[in-house]
Amino acid sequence: MITTVRAFLLTLLVLLSGCATVLPQSVSVGDSEADVIQKRGQPTNRYKDGNVDLLEYMTGPWGQRTYMARLENGRVVSFEQVLTVQKFGTIRVGEATKDTVLKTIGTPSDTSYLPLRDLEVWSYPYKENEVWDSIMHVHFDQAGVVRQMLNGPDPRRDPDVRFPFGGFGFGFGRL
Template sequence: MEFAGRLLTSGLLALLCACSALIPASVHTGDSEEQVIAKRGQPTHRYQDGRDHILEYAQGPWGQATYMVHIGPDSRVISFEQVLTSQKFASIKIGQATKDDVLRTVGAPSETSYLSLSELEVWSYPYKESGVWNSLMHIHFDRSGIVRKMMNGPDPRFDPDEHFPFGMFRVR
Protein backbone atom coordinates (compact mmCIF):
# COMPACT_ATOMS: atom_id res chain seq x y z
CA MET A 1 0.00 0.00 0.00
CA GLU A 2 2.86 2.38 0.83
CA PHE A 3 4.35 1.84 -2.66
CA ALA A 4 1.00 2.70 -4.31
CA GLY A 5 0.79 5.90 -2.25
CA ARG A 6 4.29 6.94 -3.31
CA LEU A 7 3.52 6.12 -6.93
CA LEU A 8 0.33 8.18 -6.80
CA THR A 9 2.18 11.10 -5.17
CA SER A 10 4.94 10.92 -7.80
CA GLY A 11 2.37 10.86 -10.58
CA LEU A 12 0.54 13.88 -9.20
CA LEU A 13 3.81 15.76 -8.80
CA ALA A 14 4.77 15.01 -12.43
CA LEU A 15 1.34 16.18 -13.60
CA LEU A 16 1.66 19.44 -11.68
CA CYS A 17 5.13 20.06 -13.15
CA ALA A 18 3.81 19.42 -16.66
CA CYS A 19 0.93 21.84 -16.11
CA SER A 20 3.25 24.56 -14.81
CA ALA A 21 5.37 24.21 -17.95
CA LEU A 22 2.28 24.81 -20.09
CA ILE A 23 1.30 27.93 -18.15
CA PRO A 24 4.32 30.26 -18.04
CA ALA A 25 4.85 32.54 -15.08
CA SER A 26 3.21 35.97 -15.16
CA VAL A 27 5.12 39.02 -16.34
CA HIS A 28 4.64 42.23 -14.35
CA THR A 29 5.26 45.90 -15.04
CA GLY A 30 8.71 46.75 -13.69
CA ASP A 31 10.18 43.26 -14.16
CA SER A 32 13.62 43.30 -15.76
CA GLU A 33 14.15 41.90 -19.24
CA GLU A 34 16.26 39.15 -17.68
CA GLN A 35 13.36 38.19 -15.40
CA VAL A 36 11.01 38.01 -18.40
CA ILE A 37 13.37 35.71 -20.29
CA ALA A 38 13.85 33.57 -17.17
CA LYS A 39 10.06 33.23 -16.86
CA ARG A 40 9.10 32.92 -20.53
CA GLY A 41 12.25 31.75 -22.32
CA GLN A 42 13.71 33.33 -25.45
CA PRO A 43 11.19 35.40 -27.44
CA THR A 44 10.05 34.26 -30.89
CA HIS A 45 10.92 37.73 -32.29
CA ARG A 46 12.32 41.07 -31.14
CA TYR A 47 11.29 44.46 -32.54
CA GLN A 48 12.67 47.96 -32.05
CA ASP A 49 10.12 50.66 -31.23
CA GLY A 50 11.93 53.99 -30.89
CA ARG A 51 13.97 53.84 -27.69
CA ASP A 52 11.93 50.86 -26.47
CA HIS A 53 11.93 47.34 -27.79
CA ILE A 54 9.36 44.57 -27.88
CA LEU A 55 9.71 40.87 -27.10
CA GLU A 56 7.20 38.69 -28.94
CA TYR A 57 6.02 35.37 -27.55
CA ALA A 58 3.94 33.67 -30.26
CA GLN A 59 2.06 30.51 -29.36
CA GLY A 60 2.84 28.67 -32.62
CA PRO A 61 1.03 28.34 -35.93
CA TRP A 62 -2.12 26.86 -34.37
CA GLY A 63 -1.93 29.16 -31.38
CA GLN A 64 -4.45 31.94 -31.11
CA ALA A 65 -2.41 34.13 -28.80
CA THR A 66 0.73 36.21 -29.11
CA TYR A 67 2.09 38.03 -26.09
CA MET A 68 4.08 41.24 -26.50
CA VAL A 69 6.33 42.57 -23.76
CA HIS A 70 7.26 46.25 -24.18
CA ILE A 71 10.65 46.94 -22.63
CA GLY A 72 11.76 50.51 -21.87
CA PRO A 73 15.26 52.00 -22.26
CA ASP A 74 15.92 51.03 -18.62
CA SER A 75 15.41 47.32 -19.56
CA ARG A 76 12.21 47.16 -17.47
CA VAL A 77 8.74 45.98 -18.54
CA ILE A 78 6.39 48.80 -19.55
CA SER A 79 3.52 46.53 -20.58
CA PHE A 80 2.63 42.90 -21.22
CA GLU A 81 -0.42 41.94 -23.27
CA GLN A 82 -2.01 39.35 -25.53
CA VAL A 83 -2.27 41.15 -28.88
CA LEU A 84 -4.31 38.88 -31.18
CA THR A 85 -7.57 40.65 -30.40
CA SER A 86 -10.21 42.50 -32.39
CA GLN A 87 -9.20 45.72 -30.62
CA LYS A 88 -5.53 45.44 -31.66
CA PHE A 89 -6.45 44.55 -35.25
CA ALA A 90 -8.77 47.57 -35.33
CA SER A 91 -5.84 49.83 -34.39
CA ILE A 92 -4.06 48.98 -37.67
CA LYS A 93 -4.79 51.84 -40.09
CA ILE A 94 -5.57 50.82 -43.66
CA GLY A 95 -3.62 52.94 -46.13
CA GLN A 96 -1.11 54.03 -43.47
CA ALA A 97 0.27 51.08 -41.50
CA THR A 98 3.43 49.38 -42.77
CA LYS A 99 4.68 45.83 -42.28
CA ASP A 100 6.87 47.09 -39.44
CA ASP A 101 3.84 48.74 -37.79
CA VAL A 102 1.91 45.47 -38.02
CA LEU A 103 4.83 43.48 -36.59
CA ARG A 104 5.06 45.87 -33.62
CA THR A 105 1.27 45.73 -33.11
CA VAL A 106 0.35 42.03 -33.50
CA GLY A 107 3.66 40.28 -34.16
CA ALA A 108 4.67 37.89 -36.90
CA PRO A 109 2.00 36.10 -38.93
CA SER A 110 1.43 32.37 -38.64
CA GLU A 111 1.22 32.11 -42.43
CA THR A 112 1.92 34.25 -45.48
CA SER A 113 0.64 34.03 -49.04
CA TYR A 114 0.61 36.08 -52.22
CA LEU A 115 -2.37 36.98 -54.41
CA SER A 116 -0.82 37.35 -57.85
CA LEU A 117 -3.84 38.89 -59.62
CA SER A 118 -4.20 41.72 -57.11
CA GLU A 119 -0.45 41.75 -56.32
CA LEU A 120 -1.05 41.69 -52.58
CA GLU A 121 0.95 39.89 -49.92
CA VAL A 122 -1.29 38.42 -47.20
CA TRP A 123 -0.33 37.79 -43.59
CA SER A 124 -2.71 35.53 -41.65
CA TYR A 125 -3.29 35.43 -37.90
CA PRO A 126 -5.43 32.84 -36.09
CA TYR A 127 -7.22 34.28 -33.07
CA LYS A 128 -10.27 33.90 -30.83
CA GLU A 129 -12.64 36.63 -32.00
CA SER A 130 -14.47 38.09 -28.99
CA GLY A 131 -12.77 35.36 -26.97
CA VAL A 132 -15.15 32.79 -28.51
CA TRP A 133 -14.92 32.18 -32.28
CA ASN A 134 -11.99 30.48 -33.99
CA SER A 135 -11.15 33.14 -36.57
CA LEU A 136 -8.45 34.18 -39.02
CA MET A 137 -7.46 37.79 -39.69
CA HIS A 138 -5.87 38.40 -43.10
CA ILE A 139 -3.86 41.59 -43.55
CA HIS A 140 -3.15 42.52 -47.19
CA PHE A 141 -0.07 44.57 -48.16
CA ASP A 142 0.71 46.23 -51.47
CA ARG A 143 4.15 46.09 -53.12
CA SER A 144 5.40 49.00 -51.01
CA GLY A 145 4.44 47.23 -47.77
CA ILE A 146 1.39 49.36 -46.90
CA VAL A 147 -1.79 47.75 -45.51
CA ARG A 148 -4.47 47.92 -48.22
CA LYS A 149 -7.21 45.82 -46.65
CA MET A 150 -8.03 43.51 -43.79
CA MET A 151 -10.45 40.60 -43.82
CA ASN A 152 -11.45 38.19 -41.11
CA GLY A 153 -13.54 35.06 -41.11
CA PRO A 154 -13.87 31.61 -39.57
CA ASP A 155 -10.69 29.57 -39.25
CA PRO A 156 -11.27 26.54 -41.54
CA ARG A 157 -8.82 24.46 -39.50
CA PHE A 158 -11.50 24.20 -36.80
CA ASP A 159 -14.36 23.30 -39.17
CA PRO A 160 -15.01 19.55 -38.87
CA ASP A 161 -16.92 19.50 -42.17
CA GLU A 162 -13.82 20.62 -44.05
CA HIS A 163 -11.62 17.74 -42.87
CA PHE A 164 -11.42 14.23 -44.28
CA PRO A 165 -13.51 12.15 -44.20
CA PHE A 166 -16.43 14.41 -43.37
CA GLY A 167 -15.80 16.97 -46.13
CA MET A 168 -16.10 14.23 -48.76
CA PHE A 169 -19.48 13.05 -47.55
CA ARG A 170 -21.16 16.33 -46.81
CA VAL A 171 -24.90 16.31 -47.47
CA ARG A 172 -26.04 19.50 -49.16
Protein backbone atom coordinates in the same frame (compact mmCIF):
# COMPACT_ATOMS: atom_id res chain seq x y z
CA MET B 1 -2.85 -0.13 -0.42
CA ILE B 2 -0.18 2.24 0.95
CA THR B 3 1.95 1.59 -2.15
CA THR B 4 -0.99 2.43 -4.41
CA VAL B 5 -1.61 5.70 -2.55
CA ARG B 6 2.10 6.58 -2.71
CA ALA B 7 2.19 5.79 -6.43
CA PHE B 8 -0.90 7.93 -6.99
CA LEU B 9 0.58 10.85 -5.00
CA LEU B 10 3.90 10.55 -6.82
CA THR B 11 2.13 10.53 -10.18
CA LEU B 12 0.06 13.55 -9.17
CA LEU B 13 3.19 15.40 -8.03
CA VAL B 14 4.95 14.67 -11.34
CA LEU B 15 1.92 15.85 -13.34
CA LEU B 16 1.60 19.05 -11.33
CA SER B 17 5.30 19.83 -11.67
CA GLY B 18 4.93 19.26 -15.43
CA CYS B 19 2.16 21.86 -15.53
CA ALA B 20 4.49 24.40 -13.95
CA THR B 21 6.92 23.99 -16.83
CA VAL B 22 4.23 24.04 -19.53
CA LEU B 23 2.46 27.11 -18.15
CA PRO B 24 4.99 29.96 -18.11
CA GLN B 25 5.20 32.36 -15.20
CA SER B 26 3.35 35.64 -15.57
CA VAL B 27 5.27 38.75 -16.55
CA SER B 28 4.69 41.87 -14.45
CA VAL B 29 5.09 45.58 -15.12
CA GLY B 30 8.51 46.57 -13.83
CA ASP B 31 10.19 43.24 -14.63
CA SER B 32 13.58 43.51 -16.32
CA GLU B 33 14.31 42.02 -19.73
CA ALA B 34 16.28 39.27 -17.97
CA ASP B 35 13.21 38.54 -15.80
CA VAL B 36 11.01 38.21 -18.91
CA ILE B 37 13.48 35.85 -20.58
CA GLN B 38 13.82 33.81 -17.38
CA LYS B 39 10.01 33.50 -17.16
CA ARG B 40 9.16 33.07 -20.86
CA GLY B 41 12.35 31.99 -22.58
CA GLN B 42 13.94 33.63 -25.60
CA PRO B 43 11.49 35.74 -27.64
CA THR B 44 10.48 34.59 -31.10
CA ASN B 45 11.37 38.06 -32.41
CA ARG B 46 12.64 41.41 -31.18
CA TYR B 47 11.61 44.80 -32.51
CA LYS B 48 12.67 48.38 -31.80
CA ASP B 49 10.03 51.12 -31.76
CA GLY B 50 11.77 54.37 -30.94
CA ASN B 51 12.99 54.01 -27.35
CA VAL B 52 10.76 50.97 -26.76
CA ASP B 53 12.07 47.42 -27.07
CA LEU B 54 9.49 44.81 -28.05
CA LEU B 55 9.85 41.12 -27.25
CA GLU B 56 7.46 38.90 -29.20
CA TYR B 57 6.30 35.53 -27.86
CA MET B 58 4.44 33.72 -30.63
CA THR B 59 2.76 30.47 -29.52
CA GLY B 60 3.87 28.48 -32.52
CA PRO B 61 2.83 28.19 -36.11
CA TRP B 62 -0.90 28.63 -36.31
CA GLY B 63 -1.11 29.33 -32.57
CA GLN B 64 -3.93 31.68 -31.58
CA ARG B 65 -1.91 33.81 -29.17
CA THR B 66 1.07 36.10 -29.48
CA TYR B 67 2.31 38.00 -26.46
CA MET B 68 4.25 41.24 -26.73
CA ALA B 69 6.43 42.60 -23.93
CA ARG B 70 7.05 46.35 -24.24
CA LEU B 71 10.11 47.58 -22.39
CA GLU B 72 11.26 51.13 -21.74
CA ASN B 73 14.64 51.69 -20.09
CA GLY B 74 14.99 47.91 -19.74
CA ARG B 75 11.75 47.48 -17.75
CA VAL B 76 8.37 46.04 -18.76
CA VAL B 77 5.70 48.71 -19.23
CA SER B 78 3.16 46.26 -20.69
CA PHE B 79 2.80 42.58 -21.49
CA GLU B 80 -0.24 41.61 -23.50
CA GLN B 81 -1.81 39.10 -25.83
CA VAL B 82 -1.93 41.03 -29.11
CA LEU B 83 -4.02 38.80 -31.39
CA THR B 84 -7.29 40.46 -30.42
CA VAL B 85 -10.08 42.36 -32.15
CA GLN B 86 -9.02 45.46 -30.21
CA LYS B 87 -5.40 45.30 -31.43
CA PHE B 88 -6.43 44.53 -35.01
CA GLY B 89 -8.63 47.64 -34.80
CA THR B 90 -5.57 49.85 -34.22
CA ILE B 91 -4.12 48.96 -37.63
CA ARG B 92 -5.15 51.69 -40.08
CA VAL B 93 -5.88 50.66 -43.66
CA GLY B 94 -4.02 52.97 -46.07
CA GLU B 95 -1.56 54.09 -43.37
CA ALA B 96 -0.06 51.11 -41.54
CA THR B 97 3.01 49.39 -42.97
CA LYS B 98 4.52 45.94 -42.56
CA ASP B 99 6.78 47.38 -39.86
CA THR B 100 3.77 48.83 -38.01
CA VAL B 101 1.93 45.51 -38.19
CA LEU B 102 4.94 43.56 -36.90
CA LYS B 103 5.28 45.92 -33.94
CA THR B 104 1.53 45.77 -33.22
CA ILE B 105 0.60 42.09 -33.64
CA GLY B 106 3.88 40.34 -34.40
CA THR B 107 4.92 37.78 -36.97
CA PRO B 108 2.21 36.21 -39.14
CA SER B 109 1.56 32.48 -38.99
CA ASP B 110 1.42 32.32 -42.77
CA THR B 111 2.00 34.52 -45.80
CA SER B 112 0.52 34.22 -49.25
CA TYR B 113 0.20 36.23 -52.45
CA LEU B 114 -2.84 37.21 -54.51
CA PRO B 115 -1.49 37.67 -58.05
CA LEU B 116 -4.67 39.10 -59.60
CA ARG B 117 -4.79 41.88 -57.01
CA ASP B 118 -0.99 42.06 -56.56
CA LEU B 119 -1.30 41.86 -52.76
CA GLU B 120 0.77 40.06 -50.15
CA VAL B 121 -1.35 38.55 -47.35
CA TRP B 122 -0.27 37.92 -43.78
CA SER B 123 -2.55 35.57 -41.81
CA TYR B 124 -3.08 35.55 -38.06
CA PRO B 125 -5.23 32.85 -36.41
CA TYR B 126 -6.85 34.05 -33.20
CA LYS B 127 -9.65 33.30 -30.77
CA GLU B 128 -12.18 36.04 -31.55
CA ASN B 129 -13.72 37.31 -28.31
CA GLU B 130 -12.18 34.23 -26.67
CA VAL B 131 -14.91 32.14 -28.36
CA TRP B 132 -14.60 31.74 -32.16
CA ASP B 133 -11.66 30.22 -34.02
CA SER B 134 -10.93 32.95 -36.55
CA ILE B 135 -8.21 34.19 -38.92
CA MET B 136 -7.35 37.83 -39.67
CA HIS B 137 -5.82 38.38 -43.10
CA VAL B 138 -3.83 41.61 -43.54
CA HIS B 139 -3.31 42.58 -47.22
CA PHE B 140 -0.30 44.69 -48.28
CA ASP B 141 0.38 46.42 -51.58
CA GLN B 142 3.83 46.36 -53.22
CA ALA B 143 4.90 49.40 -51.16
CA GLY B 144 4.17 47.45 -47.96
CA VAL B 145 1.10 49.50 -46.98
CA VAL B 146 -2.00 47.81 -45.55
CA ARG B 147 -4.76 47.92 -48.19
CA GLN B 148 -7.35 45.61 -46.65
CA MET B 149 -8.05 43.51 -43.56
CA LEU B 150 -10.43 40.55 -43.70
CA ASN B 151 -11.35 38.13 -40.97
CA GLY B 152 -13.42 35.00 -40.95
CA PRO B 153 -13.72 31.54 -39.44
CA ASP B 154 -10.62 29.36 -39.28
CA PRO B 155 -11.45 26.36 -41.52
CA ARG B 156 -8.55 24.35 -40.07
CA ARG B 157 -10.30 24.26 -36.70
CA ASP B 158 -13.75 23.41 -38.08
CA PRO B 159 -14.44 19.67 -37.84
CA ASP B 160 -16.99 19.94 -40.65
CA VAL B 161 -14.58 21.36 -43.22
CA ARG B 162 -12.98 18.92 -45.62
CA PHE B 163 -9.62 19.88 -47.08
CA PRO B 164 -8.43 18.90 -50.57
CA PHE B 165 -7.18 15.35 -51.06
CA GLY B 166 -9.56 13.92 -48.44
CA GLY B 167 -8.20 15.71 -45.39
CA PHE B 168 -10.28 17.23 -42.64
CA GLY B 169 -9.90 20.04 -40.13
CA PHE B 170 -8.65 19.13 -36.66
CA GLY B 171 -11.85 17.15 -36.05
CA PHE B 172 -13.18 14.18 -37.98
CA GLY B 173 -15.81 15.95 -40.04
CA ARG B 174 -19.12 14.46 -41.07
CA LEU B 175 -19.00 11.26 -43.01
